[in-house]
Amino acid sequence: MVYDPNSLSNISDVQTTHIHLDLSVDFSEKVLSGYVVLNFITVREDVSEIILDTRDIDVKQVLFGDKPLKSNLAPRDEKFGSALHIELPESFAENKRIQLKIVYNTSPTCTAAQWLEPSQTIGKKYPYFFTQCQAIHARSLLPCQDSPAIKLTYSANIRSPYQTLMSAMTIGEEDVGNGAKIYKFEQMTKIPSYLIALAIGNIKGKKIGPRSTVWTEPENLEASAWEFVDTEKFIATGEDMLTPYEWGKYDLLVLPPSFPYGGMENPSLTFVTPTLLAGDRSLVDVVAHEISHSWMGNLVTAVNWEHFWLNEGWTVFIERKILARLYGENERQFQAILGYSFMVDSIELFGENSPFTVLVPKLNNVDPDDCFSNIPYEKGFNFLYYIEQIVGGTQVFEPYMKAHVKQFRGKSITTDDWKDYLFKYMEENHGPEKKEALLKIDWDRWLNAPGYPPVKNEFGQTLSKACSQLAKKWDNARNNNKFEAFSPDDIKDFTSNQKVVFLQQLRDCSPFPHKAVEALDKIYNLTDVVNSEIRLPWQELCLKTEYEPIFPHVVNFITGQGRMKFVRPLYRLLNKCKNGSELAKKTFLENKSFYHPIAAALIEKDIMT
Incomplete structure (x- = not known):
């Protein structure tokens, strides 16, 4: 049984395999309208209902082929939205395929979206729209199984008066008159719903590498291209440590200033904040972080938000490995010291005994946004760094990192999945003594105890x-x-x-x-x-x-x-x-x-x- 305390959908009965979006953007009404086609496969016998996550979505019609289906929205839960219950025309056996078309429009209160007036942009002339679906906001963009446990491919046709980008490969454009176009996209590597991303505005691009273009408002284009010119070095270093980059392109979109995060690892199109434009390339380690997500989080994904550290702790660990290879081990050690201070800030904010300071917290009836902090990033990094030392250092741990990606690519995993494979790999490749070393770790305190890590790693002080x-x-x-x-x-x-x-x-x-x-x-x-x-x-x-x-x-x-x-x-x-x-x-x-x-x-x- 697949478990996700933050989804209302019946993911243990039926699972999405592909989504196709066909939407039109309306800046005056601040809505997207159109339809979504969802392809499912049943994962148990006798499935007669599909339940989807929604939040403030206006569902017009649900179709099975040409046949309208009965559906109803459950009462709204303040944290998780409204479950959309869809009655199927018959009961389906296990491993059967089902396709539904849902006609709908989003709400102006869509929590995934921000609609910017021209005055809120750099250029001050055109409106702007962008989405941020992590953690559980994809359900306000489309009816879906909004859980990291479900990995799917997607395609989209977006009717828009301005340049449109998505977390996917662009496969074409079609003029439809009145200055509007249909922008067509396809993402054929499986992703969770929170990585569906859309941005529309007065956006221009400039190529900065063999597989990278930086996009932004024209006023920021040259500064952005200069700041992120080393992007290909980060990608190539990640490939050398792990596995080939699978996402086709790695583009960067520098968003307007209201973007709430440093970066968001949307595949093929990382979103970044303009606060990275320091003019001296001193803050581009955020790009190394987002590139590391191409493997940790995007390719290998935590099964739900309780295991978020598997995305972020691993990504910080790989990010600092990349920086060490490019700038020396002293840089990794210094970044670790800096990160530890951020973790301390988060622990002090929540309180040392807060359940939100646990590496694998329990999130039943908890909005993941409410516990977002540096803890899964830095406590997770410190755990992996500690294990690296325990098993014999980089020469033992780095080959394991690559094996980890190969083992779990395309899958959503739990902390137990990760731990079991770590033990298996170390014993099979390095003998019983490595297993014995792992058994000495206080796993329960690292994973389930609140507050500071049970072991404080010693980091090099050269730069600090x-x-x-x-x-x-x-x-x-x-x-x-x-x-x-x-x-x-x-x-x-x-x-x-x-x-x-x-x-x-x-x-x-x-x-x-x-x-x-x-x-x-x-x-x-x-x-x-x-x-x-x-x-x-x-x-x-x-x-x-x-x-x-x-x-x-x-x-x-x-x-x-x-x-x-x-x-x-x-x-x-x-x-x-x-x-x-x-x-x-x-x-x-x-x-x-x-x-x-x-x-x-x-x-x-x-x-x-």
Whole structure:
């Protein structure tokens, strides 16, 4: 039996094999309308009903061939939407194929979609539309079995007045008059529903590699092409470590600023935030992360959101392997230190005993968005790093990584599936001593206990040492108001990530006196930094000291982009400030429509309840 606590569909009875979408976009009404054809196969005897996930979808008609079928929407569940019950014309035996056509339209409140007015785009002339289906928002885009357990192929015809892109290969365009076209797509590698993605707007492309084009609004095109020019190096390095890249092309779409994530690994078309456009290629490790998803998450997929770490922990692990091969092992070690600090932030936010800090949490009656954090990423990475050391290092573990992908490609797996194969591989390829080493791991604490990992890995300090020394020097000097020993030369040779770690260490000290904050800013010019990763810990440090001169700069940052990594912690900290709570709420309410629905809902929970 297939289990997914976050889906209302009957995935243990029948499973989707292919989806075809035929939709028209209406910017004035903010809806998509048309139909979806779903192909299923029964996986047990006597199937007389198909149940699909929906959220705020207007179902017009369900057809079996030319025959209308009886259907009804169950009462709406606030977390999971409404189950669409479809009565089949007969009972079907196991392994029988069924095809249904559902005529429908989305709602303006579709949680997967954001409809941007021209004023919300860079160019200010044309509207823009994009989707974000992870975790359980595909059900607001189309009626479907919205579960990672179900992997399917899909095709689409999209009628649109503007350039249209999807997480699939473009197979043609057809003019239909009045400036509109039908854009045709096909994704023939199986994916879960959350990887269906659509973007429409004034989008232009520029080729940046043999299988990569960067897409964005024209105003950002040259900067984006320059920033991501090394994309092919990341893909080729991933292939060398793992298996051939299977998705045909690897394009990047730089979205408008309201995109709520750093990146989204939609196959063939990764979505990324414009906050990566630092002008110095210092933030492109996000692209290495999304490329790593081509194997971990997209090709080998967690069976449900309780096992999300299998997507993200593995992806962070591969991402850092890629960076190590390109820039040296010291970079991997430093990234691990940086990531650990992000994990600490998440554990402190939820509380050390929170069930949301468990690596494999129980998500019955839980919206996966509510527990989204760095924990599956970084606790998962730390677990894999620990296992790598236990079994004998990279020379043993890296061949296993490739075998893992080959074993599970095209499948959705549980943590037990992963663990069983790990034991089998190590014993078959390296003998019983590796099995004995694995048996010594405290599996229950790693997988099922809340809070910090049961073992703290030791990471190389080569790149972090200078950060720690400078932070300690400031911590010692901050109370005497004498800052002559500091100068801009202190950080002139720091990478952007070293600056982030330095500021995080200061942020995590007891609150700095305002004189020390002023000195930091005067010496290092931190308030005017453009790099968003540096702006975040600097503004967090200032807000923790209730340094009010930073307030307008915080407001400018959280209203200029909608990436949740930045806006949620800054809204929370501003809301905690004695004179900042009213400003935080006022700013959010005035800018709520700017944020993607996923981000807006979570910010509202953070500061308005």
